[in-house]
Amino acid sequence: MGTVEPSNSRKYGVPFYAAAWLPSASLQSKHQPSQSQDPPHQSPDPDISSADNKSLPSHPASYYVAAAGGGGEGRSGISNALILAHFDFESRSLSDHPVAKYGTGSDLPYRMAIHPAGDGIICSLPKSCSLFKVDTEKDAGDETLGLKLSQEVLSPLEDVGQQLSLAFNNEGSLLATGGEDGNLRVLKWPSLDIVLNEPSSHSSVKDLDFSPDGKYLVSLGGPCRVWDITSSTLVTSLPKENDEVFISCKFSLTNNGDMVLYTAAVTGKGGSIVSWNATTWRRVASKLITRDNITAFNVSSSGRLLACGTTQGDVLIMNSTSLQVRKIVKKAHLGFVTALSFSPDSRALVSASMDSSARVTVIEEEQKKGMNMWIIIFILLIAIAAYFFIQQS
Numbered sequence: 018m019g020t021v022e023p024s025n026s027r028k029y030g031v032p033f034y035a036a037a038w039l040p041s042a043s044l045q046s047k048h049q050p051s052q053s054q055d056p057p058h059q060s061p062d063p064d065i066s067s068a069d070n071k072s073l074p075s076h077p078a079s080y081y082v083a084a085a086g087g088g089g090e091g092r093s094g095i096s097n098a099l100i101l102a103h104f105d106f107e108s109r110s111l112s113d114h115p116v117a118k119y120g121t122g123s124d125l126p127y128r129m130a131i132h133p134a135g136d137g138i139i140c141s142l143p144k145s146c147s148l149f150k151v152d153t154e155k156d157a158g159d160e161t162l163g164l165k166l167s168q169e170v171l172s173p174l175e176d177v178g179q180q181l182s183l184a185f186n187n188e189g190s191l192l193a194t195g196g197e198d199g200n201l202r203v204l205k206w207p208s209l210d211i212v213l214n215e216p217s218s219h220s221s222v223k224d225l226d227f228s229p230d231g232k233y234l235v236s237l238g239g240p241c242r243v244w245d246i247t248s249s250t251l252v253t254s255l256p257k258e259n260d261e262v263f264i265s266c267k268f269s270l271t272n273n274g275d276m277v278l279y280t281a282a283v284t285g286k287g288g289s290i291v292s293w294n295a296t297t298w299r300r301v302a303s304k305l306i307t308r309d310n311i312t313a314f315n316v317s318s319s320g321r322l323l324a325c326g327t328t329q330g331d332v333l334i335m336n337s338t339s340l341q342v343r344k345i346v347k348k349a350h351l352g353f354v355t356a357l358s359f360s361p362d363s364r365a366l367v368s369a370s371m372d373s374s375a376r377v378t379v380i381e382e383e384q385k386k387g388m389n390m391w392i393i394i395f396i397l398l399i400a401i402a403a404y405f406f407i408q409q410s
Contacts, residue, residue, distance in 0.1 A: 082358075350370035
């Protein structure tokens with residue numbers, strides 16, 4: 018008998034390279050009169066049509082995951098697509114099938130950035146970047162969720178070659194892109210006016226992240242560099258130690274509100290996490306997390322949790338202050354983990370892989386378990402104290 022996949026893990030027939038949660042603003046009903054001039058859902062793939070749009074479940078808080086990937090060019094038979102899937106917290110399950118799917122023909126959507134205020138999903142294709150819109154409409158009394166290609170042309174991102182990294186700032190007013198050719202761009206959104214353009218920032222730009230206040234941008238591609246967005250200048254390059262190879266970089270906030278920068282690194286001993294002071298840009302701490310190489314890394318919006326995925330398909334969730342591993346999901350995926358994203362409320366983590374699977378790990382239960390443990394200890398201490406009090410009276 019074959020192994021039954023858990024309900025929080027689904028395979029959608031598309032090798033995934035990117036995954037993220039939709040902000041609630043993306044799910045607002047659009048059956049009111051709209052300003053958009055975008056055409057109705059149309060997909061280049063003849064086998065993907067409006068029929069792929071499913072009815073929206075009526076939940077007080079809806080959780081939707083977007084994921085992108087495919088088989089690339091050629092005749093592999095594996096489609097290239099952007100998909101949406103629904104996660105139900107009550108049953109802890111992902112939808113059996115995508116609730117919406119948009120085929121991108123022979124173009125592989127390799128990286129993705131979702132606008133934090135719901136102004137669409139940007140995907141990097143082999144030569145250019147395209148904007149997709151999430152569409153909800155009334156259909157026979159039910160709301161359906163769909164994806165459509167926007168008519169808006171991202172002119173500064175046309176014919177720029179493969180972009181390996183995309184990121185919005187928290188406000189959604191700036192978009193950063195990093196190219197395979199090493200060109201780093203920061204554009205105003207939605208005007209697309211250029212704020213920063215560094216043609217030779219790296220040999221290739223593999224990761225990008227804005228600081229929470231939007232003042233800084235960190236870029237990675239060999240060296241890890243920090244840029245001041247206001248002055249459009251390079252602030253510093255972070256020094257590596259020994260055999261470290263940085264593979265990801267993320268800003269966050271500590272519990273007391275101070276800004277911190279994390280880098281995930283691959284070393285001869287395995288995967289490690291390094292924290293940096295975001296004022297002096299000096300190394301604060303470094304810890305080996307796993308004997309396997311890290312292939313994906315992210316930080317929760319609360320700043321309390323870190324997550325990394327490995328070459329073995331494992332997913333690890335860590336406390337950001339102590340860098341202690343608090344949960345390991347062994348073999349969460351059959352292939353190596355390509356993307357990780359915490360939900361906006363930090364209650365769940367989605368992971369994706371080239372094995373065509375997406376998986377959601379719920380964090381809320383772990384927090385409750387920890388709380389329950391302290392309650393039990395507290396009750397035991399009271400019971401012990403009461404016992405000794407009775408013995409002495």
